[in-house]
Amino acid sequence: GAGVSQSPSNKVTEKGKDVELRCDPISGHTALYWYRQSLGQGLEFLIYFQGNSAPDKSGLPSDRFSAERTGGSVSTLTIQRTQQEDSAVYLCASSLFVGELFFGEGSRLTVL
């Protein structure tokens, strides 16, 4: 399709395991964002990629979280040694024009 695609849509994992979440942005979009949505917390900014510039990692909550964007397209968010407080919906968005973000459906992560 033409929208932002995220996988998996649902992930259940055990505490301490590593998880990878994938985002395929809209073709040609130069900006890519990761947010985390928890109940009552709104959208928490995690990381922002813009073209070939160094990413803005200021929102990553700990060094267990990392993300990369390969070839200016697909992005992977990795959470190492997952904790229960990591349970949330992880949203990816891409953008071509200022502030106009197109969101994926999200990846719901449950850490048992």
Add this chain to the structure above:
Amino acid sequence: AQSVTQLDSQVPVFEEAPVELRCNYSSSVSVYLFWYVQYPNQGLQLLLKYLSGSTLVKGINGFEAEFNKSQTSFHLRKPSVHISDTAEYFCAVLNSGGYQKVTFGTGTKLQVIP
């Protein structure tokens, strides 16, 4: 750093009544402002945006918002709501003048009562 405050976490309103969802922002530079909507079990989508020019901006589904620089506000309004407007609404801010992250508020759940 920029920030957004949405004071109302939930707003119940009767069908066909008017509604205002409040948004205040904080930034040391000029900003761009946005409202996004998330319908139940759907992804977020852009409702409207203010980049420059007229301070009253109109969006989809009859919503509008007014940028008030002196009050640092960008409240969302609709004169008559419909059941289908039941959703969560997020205000967002972006510092103008460069490629930067978009900061979202905590959201306001609009519940339209038949």
